[in-house]
Amino acid sequence: MSQEASAGNQPPTIYDVARAAGVSIASVSRVLNDQGNPRADTRQRVLAAVAELGFVPDGAARALSARLKEVVGVIVRRPQWLDGSLFTDEDENLQFPDMINRGMEIVAQRHGFDLLIRSVDLDEANAGSRIFALARKSDGIILHDRVLDPDQLDRLARQLPVVTLAGLPTATTANVHGDNDSGMRAVARHLIHDHGYRTLAYLAGHEGSPDSITRGRALADEARSAGVTLQAGDAWQGGYQAAGGAAAIERLIAAGTRLPRAIVCANDQSAIGVLHALAQHGISVPGDVAVTGFDDMPVARHLRPQLTSVRQSIQDLGATAFETLYSMICGDGSGVRGQDIALPTQLVRRRSCGCDPQLLVPRNAQEAG
Amino acid sequence: MSQEASAGNQPPTIYDVARAAGVSIASVSRVLNDQGNPRADTRQRVLAAVAELGFVPDGAARALSARLKEVVGVIVRRPQWLDGSLFTDEDENLQFPDMINRGMEIVAQRHGFDLLIRSVDLDEANAGSRIFALARKSDGIILHDRVLDPDQLDRLARQLPVVTLAGLPTATTANVHGDNDSGMRAVARHLIHDHGYRTLAYLAGHEGSPDSITRGRALADEARSAGVTLQAGDAWQGGYQAAGGAAAIERLIAAGTRLPRAIVCANDQSAIGVLHALAQHGISVPGDVAVTGFDDMPVARHLRPQLTSVRQSIQDLGATAFETLYSMICGDGSGVRGQDIALPTQLVRRRSCGCDPQLLVPRNAQEAG
DNA sequence: CCGTTCGAAGTAAGCGCTTACCCGAGGTGG
């Protein structure tokens, strides 16, 4: 309590502690890191001095010396803004990555790690260099959503452990994603067999997204084998965003296209836009057109009608990504490099697909899932 | 491209660059930091070597030497979980802090800073020490939502710059918050004078929250001067959470309490719970009871009925907090310490208060706000 | 009783940068 008297104080260093305890800085370090076995009284004196001074080791010095920063960098892709639309204020687009980050953070804490979060515009010219710069502040990197081309990814992975989310694994990186295939097949079978819909459409996410591609492919496959019609392609691009979903529907209606019986959206966000556009035109959901999402974001159950979606345990996605990265940082991680880790998904039936929630499992059981 | 041949390479150091360029490490450092005026050819050689090797300086070494980590720590309060409720999966509670963080991050980027994010349970015994530990990895700290008691806050602020969000300023810290007072007064006047409601209730946020207290006080003041009844107190605690809002309404209905004409919620999140509970009991909103929120989260406009709320520019809150902290870190910051910075708020009228959106300003203008 | 061993604690060498300081070459004025 003594030398913190005046404001603007520098925090105490290990030297201050050593002096106060009457030992060398090496002893202080040993006590703090449980190395060697100090005599009981030495230990006591050090601990007392630490408590007295409120000493906490400086992160940078520790990192430099121990070659471990206890920080992992996270790169989030900032959505490009679609101007002039109803959904200009698309902050909510980031809810999905934010929830994933939350999952990482909770697990990271258990290992004494923190997350250094940086977002990048994809069209940003130097996105790559900003990612490499973050790398030098971290022990490992988690990349959301395909932010680096394969060459650069490879170069990055050579320097430090890298895990991707919803990307593609490489020889040196691991990838974590929801089980898109079985999730989407469950949606498709439900719409086709349980509801008997014969015309479907797939509103895709952004181009090149492995998630979107896999989901689309699974849906197409199920549609084909059931012999039902599937619309997809250029007219059906939602870009994972509400504005994109709404715009797609507007264009289709303006073009006089006959809408399919059910619209399967690549994620919940774009489904929100679809629901909104349909409502604007007085088209009833699910009466005229059924709509489904993917992700089961918390907002899905607050929509009218409540949105049928595919639940991924979003926090698990983050937690798994972190654990995988951690094993590469601290263990040898040889077992995980190159792996593609799929987490289970589960169809959540609500009103928007045509189901009557009253007839389903009791609400609490369903919601608690 | 030469020494990155094999996997698992260490990134190049400043020594590698110096050797490649045939200069000393000091020259490399000078070129990279624009110190002194190196001869043109020296500069060229260094830059070429940097590009060739893909050199990026190590963050820890730079931080240790320059006494600047270019990192600010952010402490978010993790919500305590309310078990067994419909809203168990309250991930969305973190949407508000996440959006604030987004605002910080965007501004931080412009200054080359990154955010180190850590969440704490309030009931966690060592929340304080975890915050102090984060401090040693950062150049400054931003505290969301009252996570530290005044004594510890003061001790922390002695060691490094601190800005609080929705807290209270101290002699050495600055605080940033939305203008709760005028926002809430706008809600109150609208409900009382425009709609003529004569019985109101205030569903409070969590205890001790300065935001909640200020909002409640403003509402009470307006109610008093208009001579209308205001219910508040123990029965009207929502804890800022949907589950809390729903539970409060359930308890009131179970107790046979007659509901007021309008329920003013401390935030949008708890309003969601209120809307839900009212719907469960077949109570019409806004026909029987009007409901308002606060914050104008993106989800507010997707609710049925759309939620009347008070818009705060959430990202501005974060951006302002960062800029304030930055001026304390890099400038002298003497001007901002002790300040309480209020950002403007704006009433957004939607359906849930009884307004007919069709009669209001055109949708796009309103939504784009 | 002395040589040996063992273990606790001190000494010092980095970790990869920034920067104060110094040196030497070139240009100026007396």
Place this chain on the structure above:
DNA sequence: CCACCTCGGGTAAGCGCTTACTTCGAACGG
């Protein structure tokens, strides 16, 4: 023509830790 100044660039001293290596004292056996 020499003393002096300028300025680009090298040398080296840290920044605050961790840890390999060393030292020293106590305990032990022969």
